[in-house]
Structure formats: C-alpha cells, structure tokens
C-alpha cells in the first residue's frame with residue numbers, strides 16, 4: 001500500500017478549497033461570464049473600449065447590438081476577430097449581452113482634428129446634394145443616439161468609424177442597410193474623416 005505524499009495532500013487541499021469557493025459564488029450566466037472574461041479584453045468591462053479600432057458598445061441601441069451579434073454568429077457580418085467568440089454563445093446569451101451593453105453609460109469620444117468639425121457637422125445634418133450623400137440625422141438622430149435598428153454613432157472612435165466606411169465602400173459589410181454602402185462610396189476621404197470626427201464629438 002502506498003501513502004500519498006505530503007505535496008499531493010497540499011495540492012488536494014488547495015483544489016478542494018478552490019472548488020468550494022467556486023461553488024459558493026453566485027452562478028453566472030454564460031453571457032455574464034463571456035462579458036467579463038472575453039469581451040472585456042477588447043470592448044472594456046463596461047463597453048467603453050480603449051483601443052480605437054474596437055468599437056464602443058456602451059449605450060448602443062439594444063436592437064442593433066443583437067442584430068449585429070446574430071449576424072457575426074451566422075456569418076452575414078464577416079469579422080475574423082469577432083466570429084470565434086460567437087460560436088459558444090446561444091441566441092439567449094447574445095440577447096443578454098446586447099441588453100447589458102445597451103444599459104452601460106457611454107464615455108465621451110475623442111476628437112483628433114477639431115478643424116474638421118464644422119465640415120463634419122454640415123455633412124451630418126445636411127448631407128452633400130452635389131454628390132447625392134443623404135444627411136445622417138434622419139436615421140441616426142440629430143444627437144447621434146440612433147434608434148432601434150439605427151445604431152448610436154455619438155462618441156464612437158474615429159478609427160473604428162473609418163474602418164467601417166472602408167468596409168462599406170468596398171462592399172464588405174453587406175448585412176445591413178444598402179444605404180450605408182452608397183453613403184460610403186460617395187463620400188470623399190476628407191468628408192468621411194470629417195463626419196467621423198463630428199460623430200466622435202457628440203456627447
């Protein structure tokens with residue numbers, strides 16, 4: 001007969017302690033666990049991401065968030081970064097995540113080039129009749145808060161917005177409204193940057 005070594009007993013005690021701690025903690029849903037351990041790494045614990053190519057989710061429209069999450073999961077919105085994280089989450093989990101981020105308080109955006117704000121504001125509120133670019137306020141709201149399936153754009157990172165305009169213009173983001181591809185194709189680089197800066201400036 002062999003006896004367990006003291007080292008083994010210590011390991012067993014630690015493991016036992018760990019397990020009883022874990023079982024004493026409140027049972028977390030898969031969505032809450034994912035938000036805290038996976039999503040937080042890129043989008044921030046409260047949905048206010050720090051890295052400017054990762055979109056802010058805090059205060060985003062719940063309906064829009066849920067649609068985009070479902071589209072990442074079913075492959076209609078293509079992102080190599082996002083897709084793997086959707087695989088293990090159910091539709092109920094996605095609904096819980098959308099509700100969570102919609103409720104968080106959005107942090108103010110950061111403006112990189114204040115000289116472009118006046119042009120950005122004019123485009124946002126009036127569009128450009130010469131190039132047939134519609135104004136943005138009709139769908140995204142005058143204050144940039146969006147509504148339902150129309151996303152909030154206020155306070156979003158300029159870099160993320162520029163990335164999305166490139167994807168729209170190249171026909172690589174096609175899961176949503178066709179109007180966004182037309183908008184992105186018709187806007188010059190300077191106009192795109194200007195409107196992105198203006199959206200970032202909106203509280």
Ligand code: HEC
Nearest residue numbers: 034038039041042053054055065068069079081082085097
């Ligand atoms: C490794 C970094 C990373 C992780 C982890 C991550 N994301 Fe993302 N997320 C991104 C990037 C980058 C995009 C933009 C992708 C694109 O261009 O479509 C994005 C886009 C999104 C969008 C679309 C936002 C919008 O305004 O359209 C949602 C919603 C989202 N992520 C939710 C989540 C959730 C929920 C999790 C956790 C289950 C998560 N993400 C994990 C990097 C990440």
Ligand code: HEC
Nearest residue numbers: 134135136139149150151161164175176177179180183195
């Ligand atoms: C007719 C309605 C409509 C108009 C006009 C419109 N948008 Fe959109 N926009 C949408 C919808 C709907 C989406 C949701 C995503 C999709 O359909 O691809 C969207 C998505 C976006 C996104 C991506 C948000 C994210 O988090 O990924 C940005 C940025 C945006 N719009 C900016 C603009 C700007 C700037 C203008 C004006 C020049 C504009 N939109 C005009 C309907 C509109």
